[in-house]
Every structure is written in C-alpha cells, then in structure tokens.
Amino acid sequence: MSVFSKANMQEFNLSKGGVLLRKKVLFLIPLGSIVITYKYLIEKRKINSNTIILFLVLVALLILLFIFKNPFTEKRNALGPIYITLIYLFYPKLINSNAKLFLFLFVSMILVFPLISAITHVNISFAEIMSNPIELYLSFVKHGGIVNTFNTLHYDAFANIMATVEFVSNQGYSFGFQLLSAFLFFIPRSIWVSKPLSTGELIGNYLIEEHHFGYNNLSNPIISEGYINFGLFGVLLMAIFLAYFIVKFIRWLNSGNSLKEIIAFYFAIHLMFLLRGDFTNGFVYFIGTFIGVVIIPNLIIKIFKK
Incomplete structure (x- = not known):
C-alpha cells in the first residue's frame, strides 16, 4: 500500500x-x-x-x-x-523578474511537479523506502516516471x-x-x-x-x-x-x-x-x-x- x-x-x-x-x-x-x-x-x-x-x-x-x-x-x-x-x-533574486519567474515555473511544471507526482504515487510505504531506497526508484520506473504525467488526465x-x-x-x-x-x-x-x-x-x-x-x-x-x-x-x-x-x-x-x-x-x-x-x-x-x-x-x- x-x-x-x-x-x-x-x-x-x-x-x-x-x-x-x-x-x-x-x-x-x-x-x-x-x-x-x-x-x-x-x-x-x-x-x-x-x-x-x-x-x-x-x-x-x-x-x-x-x-x-x-x-x-x-x-x-x-x-x-x-x-x-x-x-x-x-532568495527573491531567483524569481524577481518576469523572465526569471517564467523560466522557474516552466522548469517546475515540466520537470519538478511531474517528478513529485510520480514519487507521490509509488506503491510502497514510507517505511519500505527508508529500509530499501532502491524500491522507490524501481516503483518510479514501473509507473512511467515523469512521462506518465503527460499521458494521463492531468491536463x-x-x-x-x-x-x-x-x-x-x-x-x-x-x-x-x-x-x-x-x-x-x-x-x-x-x-x-x-x-x-x-x-x-x-x-x-x-x-x-x-x-x-x-x-x-x-x-x-x-x-x-x-x-x-x-x-x-x-x-x-x-x-x-x-x-x-x-x-x-x-x-x-x-x-x-x-x-x-x-x-x-x-x-x-x-x-x-x-x-x-x-x-x-x-x-x-x-x-x-x-x-x-x-x-x-x-x-x-x-x-x-x-
């Protein structure tokens, strides 16, 4: 679970x-x-x-x-x-202009958030992750990784x-x-x-x-x-x-x-x-x-x- x-x-x-x-x-x-x-x-x-x-x-x-x-x-x-x-x-300098904020959000939406989504939907418990971290990676790959986000109804x-x-x-x-x-x-x-x-x-x-x-x-x-x-x-x-x-x-x-x-x-x-x-x-x-x-x-x- x-x-x-x-x-x-x-x-x-x-x-x-x-x-x-x-x-x-x-x-x-x-x-x-x-x-x-x-x-x-x-x-x-x-x-x-x-x-x-x-x-x-x-x-x-x-x-x-x-x-x-x-x-x-x-x-x-x-x-x-x-x-x-x-x-x-x-650290406001990282996102203190329209160009910086756009780039930051673009990277976040294309890479970071799909990555978080993939991690949060893995089929292993937190205890299993701590005892055997490799299981997190295997579950991540099994469920399509980042690409899976763009193949579902998120959009x-x-x-x-x-x-x-x-x-x-x-x-x-x-x-x-x-x-x-x-x-x-x-x-x-x-x-x-x-x-x-x-x-x-x-x-x-x-x-x-x-x-x-x-x-x-x-x-x-x-x-x-x-x-x-x-x-x-x-x-x-x-x-x-x-x-x-x-x-x-x-x-x-x-x-x-x-x-x-x-x-x-x-x-x-x-x-x-x-x-x-x-x-x-x-x-x-x-x-x-x-x-x-x-x-x-x-x-x-x-x-x-x-």
Whole structure:
C-alpha cells in the first residue's frame, strides 16, 4: 500500500471539515511564523542572545513545516505555492523578474511537479523506502516516471470546459447554486443534505452517467465555473472578480506588511490551481491558508502585545 493510500484511509475516518482545519489551517501556521521570524531577524541584523534563539526557532519552524508539508504526505497543489513562496522569502533574486519567474515555473511544471507526482504515487510505504531506497526508484520506473504525467488526465481543463457546456445544454444553468459549495463550505453536509457538490465532481458524475467515464475526481476551470452558474455573463463576472482581487493582492504585495506580502505572492502561485479548478477546492484551500498564515499569526501578535 502506498504512502498516500494509508494517508487517505486515515483521512477517510475524519470529517472533511476536520481534514481541512488540520491540513489547510493548522499545518500552515508555521509558514506565517517563519515569515514573521525571518523578517524580524533581517531587520535586527545584530547577533545577540535573542536573535540566536529566534534563529533556532526559525530552523525548528522550517523543519516543522517540512514535516507537515512534504512530497510524501501532501499534494502538489499545496507543495508548489508553499515552497515557491519560501524561495521568494529567502532568495527573491531567483524569481524577481518576469523572465526569471517564467523560466522557474516552466522548469517546475515540466520537470519538478511531474517528478513529485510520480514519487507521490509509488506503491510502497514510507517505511519500505527508508529500509530499501532502491524500491522507490524501481516503483518510479514501473509507473512511467515523469512521462506518465503527460499521458494521463492531468491536463484535462479544455475537455472539462466542453463537458460543462454539454451539461448546461441538458440541465440548464445553476444560477449561483454551484458557488454555494465554496462560499458556504463550513456548513457540514450532514446538516445541509442538499449542499451542492463541487463542480468538478458534478461534471464527473455527469460524464459517468452519460458517457461511462471512469471517475469523477475532475478539475473544472474558472471559465466553466462562471458558465455553469450564469452562462456567458458568468464568464465575464468571474473575470471581473478575479481582476479585482489580483489588483488588491498587488497592493498587498507592495504594502510593507510582511504577512500581507507573503499571502499575496502565495496567491499568485496558487492561482494556477484556482484557475484550473474546481472553484470550490481552489477557494477553500486558499481561505484555509489565509487563516493559517495571516489571521492566526496576527491574532497571536495582538495577544502578546497586550
């Protein structure tokens, strides 16, 4: 059984809300703490007992974050924004221009992320990897390595837009009902029985019923999220809202507030996942990160100031 299979079995016994709180909020608190600690050390520059202690705290926080968020226990949509954000924090010169960032993301998408995907889907446990590392390589080769990523449905965005158009032609628009699965994510399905499915799952179920598709764990781009709710007007509406928040985060990036700056950069990288969709997962995962990186650290700072 693979590392991910065991992790998924453990998470199956928890509520979705519990998993979200643990993995997308609590496990991201170290990232916000890393930002605050590092910025403080950079500003002080002088070596004394306080800065030495804070440096050790920073190292401990980095280790803790790696334990919580590593390729063996976390999905790529979370790993990418987190570690690219750390690069931006510690060594911004690597990605401080459009050309550098484009090259970095190109290499990441073509080599690094497919490599991580191949590693996270190997059919051996973490204990087996530690006792016999060669098994990791053998399993990696057996499942097609990096090339396998480009031969599967990882790049299904356009196809899912077409599937959504077909769904709407048969079922009609949802008139905002689909958006409620994102905006009211905190309401348990046990309480709200008719709570809408995420759009990726909804379209996946439709394809299973109508075209005998294999599974319903699909992406759903933000374009088709707008379309399924309000048609072409919805596509335009999504573009307007997205532009508004991008402008807002650009202001945060230049605000001088370290936490606002880091969450703004995080959003820029997370945007690749949000645009691919579906909207519910992209929105909820970012809100969880926002709470863990910005809200909770700010509350802790206010408490200590009192």
